[in-house]
Amino acid sequence: MSSVFHRTGRTRLTDDELMLFDALFDVWVDPDSLRRQHFREFTNLPNEHGLDDTVLGQTLSRLHASGLVRRRRTRVAATGRVLIWLGLTAKGGALWTRERRPDWARYCTDASWPTRGADRWVLSVQSPTLGTARAFLATATDCGLYDADPRDVVLRRRKRCRLMPWRVFPTVYELRVPLRGSFGVVPYNGVEYDRRRVWWRTIAELARWVVA
Numbered sequence: 001m002s003s004v005f006h007r008t009g010r011t012r013l014t015d016d017e018l019m020l021f022d023a024l025f026d027v028w029v030d031p032d033s034l035r036r037q038h039f040r041e042f043t044n045l046p047n048e049h050g051l052d053d054t055v056l057g058q059t060l061s062r063l064h065a066s067g068l069v070r071r072r073r074t075r076v077a078a079t080g081r082v083l084i085w086l087g088l089t090a091k092g093g094a095l096w097t098r099e100r101r102p103d104w105a106r107y108c109t110d111a112s113w114p115t116r117g118a119d120r121w122v123l124s125v126q127s128p129t130l131g132t133a134r135a136f137l138a139t140a141t142d143c144g145l146y147d148a149d150p151r152d153v154v155l156r157r158r159k160r161c162r163l164m165p166w167r168v169f170p171t172v173y174e175l176r177v178p179l180r181g182s183f184g185v186v187p188y189n190g191v192e193y194d195r196r197r198v199w200w201r202t203i204a205e206l207a208r209w210v211v212a
Contacts (some may be wrong), residue, residue, distance in 0.1 A: 002016060005183075006029075007099045007100070008098060008099050008100075008101060009098065009099075010098045011095045011099055012046070013095055013097050013099060015049075016049040016050055016051050016059070017059065017063065018096070018099055019039070019043075019047065019048075019049045020034060020049065020059070020060070020063070021092060021095070021096040022043060022045070022096075022100075023042060023043050023203075024069065024086060024088045024092075025088060025093070025096055025100075025164065025203070026109075026163070026164040026165075027087070027164070027165070028085035028086065028087045028165060029042075029085060029086050029087070030083070030084075030085060030086075031057075031060065031084060031086055034056060034060070034086075035053060035056065036048050036049060036050070036051060036052065036053075036056070039102050042090070042208065043203055044202065044203075044204050044206055045203060045207070060086065061173055063092070064086075066117040067089055067091050067092075068088070068089055068091055068092035068095065069083055069086055069087070069088060069089065069092055070086070070087055070088075070089050071085065071086060072085045072086075072087065073085075074085075082206065082209060085167035087135070088165060088166045089166055090166045090167070092166065093164075093166035093167055100206065102173075102200070102206060103200070104128055104130045104131070104169070105128060105132065105203070106127075106132050106198060106199045106200055107127060107128060107132070107154065107163070107199070107200060108125060108126060108127035108133055108136050108199045108200075108201055109124075109126045109127070109163055109201060110123065110124070110125050110126075110136065110140070110146075110201065111123075111124050112124070112146070112172075114177060120179070121178070121179040122176055122177070122178055122179065123137075123146055123148050123176070123177050123178075123179050124174055124175070124176050125137050125140075125174065125175045125176075125177075126161075126163060126172050126173065126174045126175075127172070127173055127199070128163075128169045128170075128171060128172055128173070129173070130155075131177050132198070132199045133174070134174050134175065135196075135198050135199060136199050136201075137150055137177065138150060138176050139192075139193060139196045139197065140193070142192070142196075143188060143189045143190070143192050143193040143196075144187055144188040144189055145188055145193060146179060147179055147180045147181060148177045148178070148179050148180065149177065149178070149208060150177060152177050152178055153175050153176065153177045154174060154175070154176045154177070154201045155173065156173070156174040156175075156176065157172075157173055157174075158171070158172050158173075158174065159171060194208070
């Protein structure tokens with residue numbers, strides 16, 4: 001990981017543990033996704049941790065016992081099967097923050113889902129900073145990442161919003177905009193996207209931000 005992302009070294013987390021925290025920083029994760037053979041694909045990073053399945057299980061159990069990782073159970077109604085999900089606690093998130101030094105004012109999330117019987121889609125962009133959300137939406141539209149019309153945007157402002165399992169933000173701004181049906185007409189321009197990027201959404205984007 002050091003060749004891609006420089007850590008501060010201000011905690012006792014090992015490099016392997018920190019990579020697990022990277023995977024957990026913003027979502028609940030199926031433990032199977034943390035296995036070494038799945039890790040690169042799941043995190044979209046070129047590195048993988050060095051823990052085999054046995055040591056990985058022992059490590060996750062120790063992190064849970066230390067109050068750094070928590071577990072959540074959900075039941076599949078159709079089968080009755082119980083699924084286990086892992087996420088960081090506030091204590092674990094604080095350690096991750098000391099190592100990765102995220103600029104929360106530049107953090108944003110994006111998600112889309114179908115509406116009106118799946119014939120229309122809506123895009124949601126959320127950030128603790130309104131300017132960050134607007135910059136992402138404008139660039140994502142111009143660069144072909146999303147086919148949205150920013151003129152139709154709806155702004156929502158929410159108090160004490162949880163954008164990740166372990167962190168509550170005092171204020172979060174959400175931009176919602178319908179997606180048009182002509183997606184793909186404008187080819188995605190990743191070079192221009194990176195040139196204009198003043199935000200980060202993922203570990204990969206945070207890594208490039210820090211290195212820059």
